[in-house]
Amino acid sequence: MELICPAGTPAAFKVAVDAGADAVYCGFRDETNARNFPGLNFSRDELRAAITFAHERGAKVLVAINTFPRAGAVDVWHRAVDDAVALGADALILADVGLMDYVARHHPDQRLHVSVQAAAANADAIRFYVEAFGARRVVLPRVLTVPEIAVITSEIACETEAFVFGGLCVMAEGRCSLSSYATGRSPNMQGVCSPPSHVTYGEAQGKVVSRLGAFTINAFADGEPAAYPTLCKGRFATSHGAGYIFEEPASLDAATLLPSLRKAGVTAVKIEGRQRSRAYIESVVRSFRQTIAALDAGVVAEAASLTALTEGQTTTVGAYRKTWR
Amino acid sequence: MARLDGKTAEEAAPSGASAGRDGGMRLTLGPVLFNWDAGAWRDFYFRMADEAPVDTVVVGEIVCSKRLPFFLDHMPSVIDRLTAAGKTVLLGSLVLVSLPRERRQMADLVEAEHLVEVNDLSCMPALAGRRHAIGPFVNVYNEATAAFLAGRGAERICLPPELPLASVRAIATALPDTVFEVFAFGKVPLAISARCYHARVHGLSKDNCRFICEQDPDGLPVSTLDGDGFLTVNGVQTLSHTCANLLGDAPALADAGVRSLRLSPQHCDMVEVARTFRDVLDGRSEAEAGSEALATLYPAVPFANGFLHGIPGASRVAGARAGGA
Incomplete structure (x- = not known):
C-alpha cells in the first residue's frame, strides 16, 4: 500500500520524502489547485527542483490541478497541465471533465488520477473516467464505508486512493457551495x-x-x-x-483502519494537509510509514496517536464506519 | 486515450436541440427536492400539468434513494398528465449514488423512454451516445466540459447555481446548439452528503430515520447562533436559507445565451410563481412588481442572486441590469 503525502512548500516536500512518502502531491501557486492559500504551493522552478529531488530518492510526484477551470480562461489550466507534464510529473490529479479530455487528447501517455473533487462515488462513475479518459487511479470521496470500497475495487479497472488522515469534508467533495x-x-x-x-x-x-x-x-x-x-x-x-448540526470540528484519523483498507483492495492511502507545517508533515508521514511497514511485515501494530496534531483535538473515522452516517 | 466516439465535440454536438432558440426564455420546473406526502406530490404535479405555464418538468426523487419507493407508484400517472398537457418530461437521476440499490435504481431510470436529466456522472456509461440532459449537480464550470458532454449526447444543461454570469455567458456562447438553463427560483442546493442531517438532528441513524424529513416539506431551517437564517436541511442535502430570485437578471441571462429558467418547487403556490415569471418574461409586468408578487407568494424568506454576480450567494443585488457581473 502506497503512502501519498501532501506538500505545500518545497521545504515540506523534502521533509515528506525523507520521512518515507512513496509519493508527494502538490500544486502550482495559483487558482488551478484546490489548496490555493497565500504563501503556499510551487512555482514552475520549485516544482522542477522538487521532482528532481523526489526522483533521485525513488519517490513520485503527483501534481494536483484539481479546481474547475474558469469559463473563458481554460487556457490557464491547460498551461498548468502542459507545464506539469513537461516537468516530469508522475501523475496529474484532475477533477474537471473538460480538463481530463484535454489531457487524454494532448498528453495520452500522461498518467491521470481522478481527484476526490470529481466525486466518483461508485463503480459506474469510475468506469466513466477510465473509459473516457484512461484514468489510472481514482481518489475516493469521503462518503464511502470500507465494505463499499471493497465492492468498488473489485469492480473497477483502475487503482484507488483513500484519505486516511487530516481535514474531513462531511459533504461530498467537489459538490459543495x-x-x-x-x-x-x-x-x-x-x-x-x-x-x-x-x-x-x-x-x-x-x-x-x-x-x-x-x-x-x-x-x-x-x-x-x-x-x-x-x-x-x-x-x-x-x-x-x-x-454541531453537520459535524464537530473533528478531523479524519483512519490509521486504525489501514488493515481493512488494504484488505478492501485500496492501492494507496493519502494524508490531507498541504497547508500544514513541516513539523506536522514529518510526524504524520513518519507515523504512517511505520504503521504501513509493520503491516507489510505482518505485525498488527497499534497506530501511534497523532491526536495532538489534529484540528480541534478530536478525530473521527468519518464515513468509513457506517455509524457515522 | 482518444474520445470514445472518435469525434470532436463540435462534430458530435446534437443538431436537433435548437427548439426554443427563437421562442424567448422558457421555464422549467425542477424536481421536488423535499419529502412531500406522496399524494400531495402527485396532486402538485397534476395541478402544474393543468395550470402552470412551464415548458419542461423534471420528475423524480433525486435527493434520497430511501424516499424513491413512495413516489414510484404515482410516477406513471404524473408523467402521463404532464405529457398530455404538452410538457416535456425529464427524469431526474439521484445526486449521490453509492449503494447497490441506488445503482440499480439508476440503471432502471436510464432504460426508461423519457429523457434522463443526469445529476451524477455514474449515469454516463449507460447513456453514452444517447440523448440526455445534464442537471445542476454535474460540475459544468466551463465551455470545454460543456462541449465534452454535448458531444456525448447532452442536449440541455442546467448549469451549477454557483456560476457567475461571466461564466454562464462564456459557456452558452461557445455552444449555441445546446439549451442552457440556470437555477432561477427556490432555495439553492449547496451540498450533498452521505450523512443525513435530518436524522442527526433528531438523534436517529440514517438507516432508521423514520423518514423524519417528511415533517419539513420546505426543509428544516438552520440559523446561526445569533438567530440569523442561514441554511436549510433536507435529509442528506443542504440548501440555502435564501430563495434564489433571478427575475431581475432575466434580460442579462437571455443576453448571455440562457434559454430556460429553472423554478425549484418550494412549499408555496408554484403555479402562481410560474405565472409571475412568465408575465415578467413576456413583458406583461415589470421585474420589480414580479419580485413583490413572489415575496407575497413565498413570504418570510429573503431573496438572493449573489452567485450570479460573483459575490456571496446569500447576497442580493437589486435592480440588476444586463451586462452586470
Whole structure:
C-alpha cells in the first residue's frame, strides 16, 4: 500500500520524502489547485527542483490541478497541465471533465488520477473516467464505508486512493457551495473553503465568536478552544436545539483502519494537509510509514496517536464506519 | 486515450436541440427536492400539468434513494398528465449514488423512454451516445466540459447555481446548439452528503430515520447562533436559507445565451410563481412588481442572486441590469 503525502512548500516536500512518502502531491501557486492559500504551493522552478529531488530518492510526484477551470480562461489550466507534464510529473490529479479530455487528447501517455473533487462515488462513475479518459487511479470521496470500497475495487479497472488522515469534508467533495454561499469563494472555483480572508473573531456575551463573511459560525465559552470556523463544522440552531448540526470540528484519523483498507483492495492511502507545517508533515508521514511497514511485515501494530496534531483535538473515522452516517 | 466516439465535440454536438432558440426564455420546473406526502406530490404535479405555464418538468426523487419507493407508484400517472398537457418530461437521476440499490435504481431510470436529466456522472456509461440532459449537480464550470458532454449526447444543461454570469455567458456562447438553463427560483442546493442531517438532528441513524424529513416539506431551517437564517436541511442535502430570485437578471441571462429558467418547487403556490415569471418574461409586468408578487407568494424568506454576480450567494443585488457581473 502506497503512502501519498501532501506538500505545500518545497521545504515540506523534502521533509515528506525523507520521512518515507512513496509519493508527494502538490500544486502550482495559483487558482488551478484546490489548496490555493497565500504563501503556499510551487512555482514552475520549485516544482522542477522538487521532482528532481523526489526522483533521485525513488519517490513520485503527483501534481494536483484539481479546481474547475474558469469559463473563458481554460487556457490557464491547460498551461498548468502542459507545464506539469513537461516537468516530469508522475501523475496529474484532475477533477474537471473538460480538463481530463484535454489531457487524454494532448498528453495520452500522461498518467491521470481522478481527484476526490470529481466525486466518483461508485463503480459506474469510475468506469466513466477510465473509459473516457484512461484514468489510472481514482481518489475516493469521503462518503464511502470500507465494505463499499471493497465492492468498488473489485469492480473497477483502475487503482484507488483513500484519505486516511487530516481535514474531513462531511459533504461530498467537489459538490459543495457552502463556502461561496457565505464568502463568494469556493473550493471548486477559487480552490479555497472558508477562506481566512473572510474570517473574523469577536466577543459577545463573554464568548469568543467566530464569523465567516456575514455569518456567525461558532461561539466559545471561556477556556474552550476556538476551532477554525470551517463552515460545515460550526454550531448552528434548528427548532430542535443548537449544536454541531453537520459535524464537530473533528478531523479524519483512519490509521486504525489501514488493515481493512488494504484488505478492501485500496492501492494507496493519502494524508490531507498541504497547508500544514513541516513539523506536522514529518510526524504524520513518519507515523504512517511505520504503521504501513509493520503491516507489510505482518505485525498488527497499534497506530501511534497523532491526536495532538489534529484540528480541534478530536478525530473521527468519518464515513468509513457506517455509524457515522 | 482518444474520445470514445472518435469525434470532436463540435462534430458530435446534437443538431436537433435548437427548439426554443427563437421562442424567448422558457421555464422549467425542477424536481421536488423535499419529502412531500406522496399524494400531495402527485396532486402538485397534476395541478402544474393543468395550470402552470412551464415548458419542461423534471420528475423524480433525486435527493434520497430511501424516499424513491413512495413516489414510484404515482410516477406513471404524473408523467402521463404532464405529457398530455404538452410538457416535456425529464427524469431526474439521484445526486449521490453509492449503494447497490441506488445503482440499480439508476440503471432502471436510464432504460426508461423519457429523457434522463443526469445529476451524477455514474449515469454516463449507460447513456453514452444517447440523448440526455445534464442537471445542476454535474460540475459544468466551463465551455470545454460543456462541449465534452454535448458531444456525448447532452442536449440541455442546467448549469451549477454557483456560476457567475461571466461564466454562464462564456459557456452558452461557445455552444449555441445546446439549451442552457440556470437555477432561477427556490432555495439553492449547496451540498450533498452521505450523512443525513435530518436524522442527526433528531438523534436517529440514517438507516432508521423514520423518514423524519417528511415533517419539513420546505426543509428544516438552520440559523446561526445569533438567530440569523442561514441554511436549510433536507435529509442528506443542504440548501440555502435564501430563495434564489433571478427575475431581475432575466434580460442579462437571455443576453448571455440562457434559454430556460429553472423554478425549484418550494412549499408555496408554484403555479402562481410560474405565472409571475412568465408575465415578467413576456413583458406583461415589470421585474420589480414580479419580485413583490413572489415575496407575497413565498413570504418570510429573503431573496438572493449573489452567485450570479460573483459575490456571496446569500447576497442580493437589486435592480440588476444586463451586462452586470
